[in-house]
Amino acid sequence: MQLDIQHLFTDQLPADPILENTRRQVSGACYSYVTPQSLTNPSLIHASDPMAKTIGLSVDDINSQTFLETFSGSKLPTGWRPYAMCYGGHQFGNWAGQLGDGRAINLGQVTHNQQTWTLQLKGAGATPYSRTADGKAVLRSSIREYLCSEAMHSLGVPTTRALSLMLTGDKVMRDMLYDGNPALEQGAVVCRVAESFIRFGNFEIFAARQDQTTLKALVDYTIKQHFAHLGTPSRETYIALLQEVSDRTLEMVIHWQRIGFVHGVMNTDNLSILGLTIDYGPYGWLEGYDYDWTPNTTDRQHKRYRYGNQPNIALWNLAKLANAIYPLINEAAPLEAILNSFKDQYEVKALQMMQSKLGLSYQPSKLDSDKALINELKVLLHATETDMTIFFRSLSHFDLTQPEKGLEVIKDAFYTPGELDMTLSQQWNDWLVDYSQRLQQESQSPEARSTQMNQVNPKYVLRNYMAQLAIDDADKGDYGLIDELYTLLQHPYSEQPTSEQWYAKRPEWARNKVGCSMLSCSS
Ligand code: AMP
Ligand code: MG
Numbered sequence: 001m002q003l004d005i006q007h008l009f010t011d012q013l014p015a016d017p018i019l020e021n022t023r024r025q026v027s028g029a030c031y032s033y034v035t036p037q038s039l040t041n042p043s044l045i046h047a048s049d050p051m052a053k054t055i056g057l058s059v060d061d062i063n064s065q066t067f068l069e070t071f072s073g074s075k076l077p078t079g080w081r082p083y084a085m086c087y088g089g090h091q092f093g094n095w096a097g098q099l100g101d102g103r104a105i106n107l108g109q110v111t112h113n114q115q116t117w118t119l120q121l122k123g124a125g126a127t128p129y130s131r132t133a134d135g136k137a138v139l140r141s142s143i144r145e146y147l148c149s150e151a152m153h154s155l156g157v158p159t160t161r162a163l164s165l166m167l168t169g170d171k172v173m174r175d176m177l178y179d180g181n182p183a184l185e186q187g188a189v190v191c192r193v194a195e196s197f198i199r200f201g202n203f204e205i206f207a208a209r210q211d212q213t214t215l216k217a218l219v220d221y222t223i224k225q226h227f228a229h230l231g232t233p234s235r236e237t238y239i240a241l242l243q244e245v246s247d248r249t250l251e252m253v254i255h256w257q258r259i260g261f262v263h264g265v266m267n268t269d270n271l272s273i274l275g276l277t278i279d280y281g282p283y284g285w286l287e288g289y290d291y292d293w294t295p296n297t298t299d300r301q302h303k304r305y306r307y308g309n310q311p312n313i314a315l316w317n318l319a320k321l322a323n324a325i326y327p328l329i330n331e332a333a334p335l336e337a338i339l340n341s342f343k344d345q346y347e348v349k350a351l352q353m354m355q356s357k358l359g360l361s362y363q364p365s366k367l368d369s370d371k372a373l374i375n376e377l378k379v380l381l382h383a384t385e386t387d388m389t390i391f392f393r394s395l396s397h398f399d400l401t402q403p404e405k406g407l408e409v410i411k412d413a414f415y416t417p418g419e420l421d422m423t424l425s426q427q428w429n430d431w432l433v434d435y436s437q438r439l440q441q442e443s444q445s446p447e448a449r450s451t452q453m454n455q456v457n458p459k460y461v462l463r464n465y466m467a468q469l470a471i472d473d474a475d476k477g478d479y480g481l482i483d484e485l486y487t488l489l490q491h492p493y494s495e496q497p498t499s500e501q502w503y504a505k506r507p508e509w510a511r512n513k514v515g516c517s518m519l520s521c522s523s
Helices: 008-012 049-054 065-072 139-154 200-208 212-226 235-259 307-328 333-358 364-383 388-397 403-413 422-439 446-453 464-475 480-488 497-502
Strands: 031-033 043-047 083-085 088-091 094-098 104-112 115-122 161-174 183-194
Touching (some): 008 031, 008 104, 043 065, 043 480, 094 200, 307 333, 364 422
Antiparallel strands (some): 115 183
């Protein structure tokens, strides 16, 4: 295996001069050099062939000893200079001070086919930013990150990727439910890949410390390296940067809403400057369509990060980013204008997204009536527990000439069909009639509409219980299901007749099971 590692981030930005790996506040530096923990017996569970290929590695490379050593962090090739980044963040609405890569170690950058990627190990040991924790990751959360980030990529959602999933061979102590019952779990390492892992919090930390020099160095680096099309760093490009980060973040959240993905911990340290979905922790997928749902038990009380609140939180986080770069601009108006336009833009894009889910094309004269149609649908989807994925996927079979048969087409999406009393059935029938009338004003053929809808409404997503089944098997040493789900989710929009069992509502046993609908931040 041959990878030419580059040190773009570390060559251009100030380093922590202290090389000792002790937990501490690090000032005036964007990162600290660290060495991943050495391991006695790492083993490869799974690797993403397409990701490997994207960075220039072959199947033979994946099976090599060097791959195992490098991407478990056990032994790095000579000349590599791994580092952990310094960042801060607002957690659940409060400034939390220095956080940083507490259990992530960046290996450096690689360039292949004119694209530059940063490689990062998650769970490869402590860093100066580990605070009171151990810098390690357990198998269950690593499986969740590995499968979900690759699935999100195939779903067309901007995301960090995953190259490999390894067992470290060591055990890690975790109190999974924070209820005083710690237990040993298997340790694991995921090699994540992204153009960059810079987060909003990377900028916030220097603003909070009034360290304008390092702040400017990082903003300028970000523009030169990742937003070069904005031009030479200047006051104007700083403003343009916020605009583009705002646009990308909005785009990302629209995708989440489209497929029913709930991130679970949208703290500012978990928001990527590139608008990538990052840090797969207690995330979850909507099963019943429910704006109030969050998988994160740590957030059970206030539900700050619930499905329906993700767009608002994205904006809240962008406001924190605007505050962070403000010292370089010294004028609030242009930043406020960007933030103020977010809500309007969200309204427009969210409507377009919902129209596409329903197979409706953009028609200026129908905007208001489409909005009303969609709002009525949302009320109905909330009225009784309705599986989001199955509902929208089924709708592509709706025959506009027979609205009275529509309920039959969507009935599989209802968790308790018995709850559909006379009134509710009538409301559904009325809606289906309105929907069929609206579809009659479309020029598209039913076949073309169905094809288009199936490109935005996935057939397969990583339902919470599916990941848990893969975890349960993996705990027993059986990794077959990881591979099966990985392969299935490479083509989430395609019909896969031999995998119909994964196109099904969440089974009842999973309704309140830990790991399925309830997840903690413990990972
Ligand atoms: P998260 O909630 O996963 O976004 O993590 C918030 C902060 O805690 C980040 O700075 C992480 O690096 C750090 N962190 C989370 N888990 C661990 C761990 N096991 N060891 C060290 N740091 C951790
Ligand atoms: Mg994080």
